[in-house]
Amino acid sequence: xxxxxxxxxxxxxxxxxxxxxxxxxxxxxxxxxxxxxxxxxxxxxxxxxxxxxxxxxxxxxxxxxxxxxxxxxxxxxxxxxxxxxxxxxxxxxxxxxxxxxxxxxxxxxxxxxxxxxxxxxxxxxxxxxxxxxxxxxxxxxxxxxxxxxxxxxxxxxxxxxxxxxxxxxxxxxxxxxxxxxxxxxxxxxxxxxxxxxxxxxxxxxxxxxxxxxxxxxxxxxxxxxxxxxxxxxxxxxxxxxxxxxxxxxxxxxxxxxxxxxxxxxxxxxxxxxxxxxxxxxxxxxxxxxxxxxxxxxxxxxxxxxxxxxxxxxxxxxxxxxxxxxxxxxxxxxxxxxxxxxxxxxxxxxxxxxxxxxxxxxxxxxxxxxxxxxxxxxxxxxxxxxxxxxxxxxxxxxxxxxxxxxxxxxxxxxxxxxxxxxxxxxxxxxxxxxxxxxxxxxxxxxxxxxxxxxxx
Ligand SMILES: Cc1cc2nc3c(=O)[nH]c(=O)nc-3n(C[C@H](O)[C@H](O)[C@H](O)COP(=O)(O)OP(=O)(O)OC[C@H]3O[C@@H](n4cnc5c(N)ncnc54)[C@H](O)[C@@H]3O)c2cc1C
Numbered sequence: 455x456x457x458x459x460x461x462x463x464x465x466x467x468x469x470x471x472x473x474x475x476x477x478x479x480x481x482x483x484x485x486x487x488x489x490x491x492x493x494x495x496x497x498x499x500x501x502x503x504x505x506x507x508x509x510x511x512x513x514x515x516x517x518x519x520x521x522x523x524x525x526x527x528x529x530x531x532x533x534x535x536x537x538x539x540x541x542x543x544x545x546x547x548x549x550x551x552x553x554x555x556x557x558x559x560x561x562x563x564x565x566x567x568x569x570x571x572x573x574x575x576x577x578x579x580x581x582x583x584x585x586x587x588x589x590x591x592x593x594x595x596x597x598x599x600x601x602x603x604x605x606x607x608x609x610x611x612x613x614x615x616x617x618x619x620x621x622x623x624x625x626x627x628x629x630x631x632x633x634x635x636x637x638x639x640x641x642x643x644x645x646x647x648x649x650x651x652x653x654x655x656x657x658x659x660x661x662x663x664x665x666x667x668x669x670x671x672x673x674x675x676x677x678x679x680x681x682x683x684x685x686x687x688x689x690x691x692x693x694x695x696x697x698x699x700x701x702x703x704x705x706x707x708x709x710x711x712x713x714x715x716x717x718x719x720x721x722x723x724x725x726x727x728x729x730x731x732x733x734x735x736x737x738x739x740x741x742x743x744x745x746x747x748x749x750x751x752x753x754x755x756x757x758x759x760x761x762x763x764x765x766x767x768x769x770x771x772x773x774x775x776x777x778x779x780x781x782x783x784x785x786x787x788x789x790x791x792x793x794x795x796x797x798x799x800x801x802x803x804x805x806x807x808x809x810x811x812x813x814x815x816x817x818x819x820x821x822x823x824x825x826x827x828x829x830x831x832x833x834x835x836x837x838x839x840x841x842x843x844x845x846x847x848x849x850x851x852x853x854x855x856x857x858x859x860x861x862x863x864x865x866x867x868x869x870x871x872x873x874x875x876x877x878x879x880x881x882x883x884x885x886x887x888x889x890x891x892x893x894x895x896x897x898x899x900x901x902x903x904x905x906x907x908x909x
Contacts, residue, residue, distance in 0.1 A: 456561065458484040460776055461575055461584025463567045463722070466493020467762040468753030469590030470551065471769030477558035479777035484582050486575060488566040491555060492548050494592050494754075495762040501547060502614050503634055505540040507794050510641030514796070521834070531619050531642050540614075569723040572746045576723075586748055586776045589729075589736060590769065591722060593715035593754035601626075604689040607709045610635070620644055620707035624696050626684060627712035628655040630793045633667065635710055637795035640676050647677040647704055649696070654680055656793060660805040660853040662821065662840055667855060670797050670836060717755040732757070740783060742772050750776075758786045788871045790863040797837050800863040803851035803870040809842045816845030822896040824856045826906045828887035833857055835889070841896045847875045849897075858889050865893060877901040 460476045462469045465487035473485040490497060509531070519526035555562060565577040569589075575582045595609035603609065610631050619642050625632045628650030636646045648655065648671075654664035655671070655678055668678055679698070686697040693705045717734045729744045729751075730737040736744050736751035744751050750772045753765035767784055774781040793799040809817045821840045824830035830837070837856020844850040852866035869879055880901045884894035899907050 456484055456563070456580070456582045458482040458561065458582070458584050460484075460586050460588060460773070461582050462486065462588040462590055463569075463575055464493065464590035464592055464718075464753070465491035465562070466590060466592045466753060466765060467495045468592070468765035468769045469493070469588065470555065471766040472588045472590065472752060472773045473555065473560050473769075474558060475770045475773035476776060477560050479773065479779075481773075481777060483558075483560045484563055484584065485555065485560050486563045486565065486567040486577055486582065488564070490548060491562065492544075492551055495765075496544060496547055496551070498611050498614060500762050501544055502540050503610075503631075503638075504794055505543045506536065506614070507634065507638050507796075509536055509539065510638040511796065513641045518834075533617055533619060537615070568721070569727040569729070569749075571727060572748045584748075586750065588769075588772055588776075589719075589722070589724075589744070589749060589751040589755060590753050590765070591718040591755055592765075593717050593760060595711065596714045596716045597711050598713065601684075601687050601711060602689070603711070604694075606689045606694040606707070607687060607711065609711055613708075613710050622646075622706035623708045623710060624649060624694070624704050624706045625710045625712055626696075627714070628652070628678060628680065629658070629712065629714065630656070632710070632712035633671075633793060633795045635712065636671070636676050637674075640671075640674050641796070645675075645706070647679065647706065649682050649684055649698065649704070650678065650680045651683050652680065656799060658791075659793075659799060659801055660840060660842075660851070661807065662838070663799055663801065663853050663855050666837060667795075667797065667799065670855075674796070715754065715760055719755055741775060742768055742783075759789055759791065761789065761791070764789050784871070788867065790867045792860045792863060794860060797835065797856045798858065798860045799853075799855050800859045800866065801851070801853045802863060802867045803849065804842060805851060805853065806840075806842050809844060809850045813844050813850070817850070818843040818900055820896050820900040822892050822899060822907060824889070824892055826895065827889060827892040829889045830856060830858070830892065832887070833889075835859075839892045839896045841876065841893075841900050843876045843900050847877055847901075848873050849876055849879065852893070854893075856889070862890055862893055865890065 459481040461484045476483045516526045517528040567575045567577045570576045622645040625648045628648045683699040688695045694709045696704045735757040752768035754760045790802045824837045835857035840853040842851035849869040880897040884891040
């Protein structure tokens with residue numbers, strides 16, 4: 455029987471961040487994972503997708519090199535080498551993470567865990583006891599009951615490991631995961647059709663960003679069928695056939711089901727241990743404590759944004775509380791959101807619609823088009839920076855679209871989370887030529903002193 459101050463079930467970004475911070479604060483830690491530490495993010499999510507998206511960018515650069523005066527020819531993609539590149543990145547990070555966990559004296563138990571009481575977890579017949587338990591079991595792809603997965607109907611887990619590049623693909627779901635795969639496959643020459651039930655792509659973003667994305671995706675010949683529902687999916691030998699409610703029929707080599715992710719909380723013994731659930735998510739208070747006082751929950755199993763950096767932050771937050779500190783929580787609205795398709799999307803804070811709902815008429819917005827930004831022109835980046843300012847003049851939301859804008863989210867999240875007034879931030883100097891200047895220009899414009907913008 456193992457014993458520790460803190461027992462953590464799940465070694466993804468949430469669980470391993472909680473483990474590292476607990477160990478740094480002098481707590482003994484047991485970290486249980488049935489697979490490898492790093493979780494979805496490192497092995498099936500953030501890192502492998504971004505490696506593939508980088509390769510997609512290289513493919514586009516080769517294909518379009520002539521416009522920069524460089525002679526190059528795009529000959530295609532070698533899936534074996536593509537996966538070797540992605541896997542090398544993942545395994546290097548995994549090695550580094552495992553080394554760090556080891557160096558901190560964290561005990562890693564490899565096996566499937568299940569709660570057997572408020573302070574006990576059973577792993578392969580052995581009991582692990584902890585003064586505090588942290589649940590961090592993450593999420594898995596959601597597949598509607600009416601759809602059967604097959605070698606033509608995939609989730610993101612299988613889509614990351616394709617041995618060949620398909621000629622055509624239908625993507626069910628126009629959210630973050632759907633548009634990232636659409637972008638990467640289109641760069642590899644795949645004919646992509648996205649089917650989204652809601653009226654617009656990336657429906658959680660500001661409506662103006664969705665319009666930009668749809669326009670820029672059209673330019674890339676990615677078809678988006680929005681407000682469209684799937685009624686039937688048939689996997690045949692030669693293709694997958696998808697019927698829409700409108701009666702339209704689509705067919706392609708593959709269908710990617712990207713309609714969201716479900717919390718992995720079934721069969722964990724939670725209800726029996728007295729841990730309350732709501733639609734599969736663990737119910738927590740504002741300290742991320744569950745209905746059982748010794749049990750916390752973090753990451754994708756807590757309703758809200760399913761993002762790795764939210765899981766990291768929640769892991770740190772819980773570890774510090776367990777160690778007797780009183781850390782500040784970060785609300786979901788202050789967490790930066792990035793979608794790594796081409797064009798990239800980066801946002802933080804309220805959309806214009808949400809700000810108007812909250813503050814009424816005194817909300818100001820300004821949109822600065824990247825056409826006026828020198829660096830964006832060099833990078834051939836179309837898009838915009840949209841600022842939403844509340845009636846007090848504070849930045850209430852930043853919404854950006856365009857190649858490279860993910861790197862601007864650091865400043866944007868400081869503006870939002872520190873409640874900075876746009877007029878104050880407008881006095882800061884943004885280096886030239888950077889895409890960061892677009893944010894500076896938007897701040898100047900919304901404060902009534904535009905420089906490279908009129909009207
Ligand atoms: C394709 C894709 C791309 C993504 N891209 C991004 C991105 O760019 N940026 C971003 O911020 N987020 C991204 N995400 C989301 C991100 O991966 C998740 O939000 C994050 O991994 C959640 O962390 P977690 O610790 O809650 O859970 P997970 O990372 O899912 O880890 C949970 C761990 O628990 C283990 N586990 C589960 N049940 C048990 C059990 N009973 N016993 C033992 N171990 C168990 C699992 O093996 C796993 O290792 C992406 C996700 C996907 C699928």
